[in-house]
Amino acid sequence: MTSARLEPGSPAPDFTLTDQDERPVSLSDLSGRRAILFFYPAAMTPGCTKEACDFRDSLAPLQAAGYTVLGISRDDPETLRRFRERDGLTFDLLSDPDHAVHEAYGAWGEKMNYGKKVEGVIRSTFVLDADGRVEHALYNVRATGHVARLRTLLGV
Numbered sequence: 001m002t003s004a005r006l007e008p009g010s011p012a013p014d015f016t017l018t019d020q021d022e023r024p025v026s027l028s029d030l031s032g033r034r035a036i037l038f039f040y041p042a043a044m045t046p047g048c049t050k051e052a053c054d055f056r057d058s059l060a061p062l063q064a065a066g067y068t069v070l071g072i073s074r075d076d077p078e079t080l081r082r083f084r085e086r087d088g089l090t091f092d093l094l095s096d097p098d099h100a101v102h103e104a105y106g107a108w109g110e111k112m113n114y115g116k117k118v119e120g121v122i123r124s125t126f127v128l129d130a131d132g133r134v135e136h137a138l139y140n141v142r143a144t145g146h147v148a149r150l151r152t153l154l155g156v
Contacts, residue, residue: 005106006137012037012128013104017072017094020080025070025094027132034135035068035128036150039107040143041121043075043083043093047143051123054147056089058156065156067127072096072107074121106139125150 006012016026038055040048055062055069062069069091075083080093094101099121102108107124110117123143127136127150136153138146 005139006126006134008134008136010134012126012132012134013101015096015101015104017096017101018077019092019094020077020084022077025092030068030128031132032130033068034066034130035070036062036125037070037072037105037128038123038125039072039102039105039121040123041073043073043079044086047123048073049083049087051143051146052083052089052093053087055091056087058147058151059090061151061156062154065154066130067154067156070094072101074099074102106137111140127154 012027014027016024019025040051042048052071059069071093074097075095077095080095084093096102099108102121107122109122110119111122122139123141125138125141126134129135
C-alpha cells in the first residue's frame with residue numbers, strides 16, 4: 001500500500017526524529033525557515049551516497065538562499081553518524097526506523113525494484129516554506145542529477 005502523496009500548499013506533517021547525534025529534531029524547530037527534506041533508502045549505499053554528497057556540495061548556495069537541508073532514512077543514529085563522518089556530510093541526518101514519517105510524507109509504498117514489486121522507501125524530496133507548507137513534493141527522484149535539477153527549480 002502506498003501512502004497518500006502531499007500536494008503543494010498542504011501543511012507539512014509534523015515530526016520529531018532523532019538525528020545522528022541522538023538529539024531530537026522536530027519540524028517545529030524549523031519554524032520561520034525554509035527547508036529541504038530528502039528521504040532516501042539507506043545510508044552508505046551507492047545511490048544514496050551520491051545524492052547526499054550532491055546535497056553536501058550544494059549546501060552553501062542552498063543555505064545562502066535560506067534553506068535548511070535534512071536527510072531522512074530508516075537507518076539508526078549510529079549508522080547515520082558513520083555515514084556523515086565517512087562522507088563529510090555537513091547537514092543533519094534523521095532516523096525514522098518505523099518509517100512513520102516516510103508514510104506521513106508519502107515516501108513509503110509500493111515500487112518496482114529490479115522488476116519486482118516491493119514495499120519500501122520512495123526516494124522523495126520536499127521543499128517547505130517558512131510557514132511549514134509544502135512548496136514542492138518531488139517523488140521517485142533519481143539519485144544522480146536530482147540536486148542539480150532541484151537547484152534549477154528553486155533558482156539557486
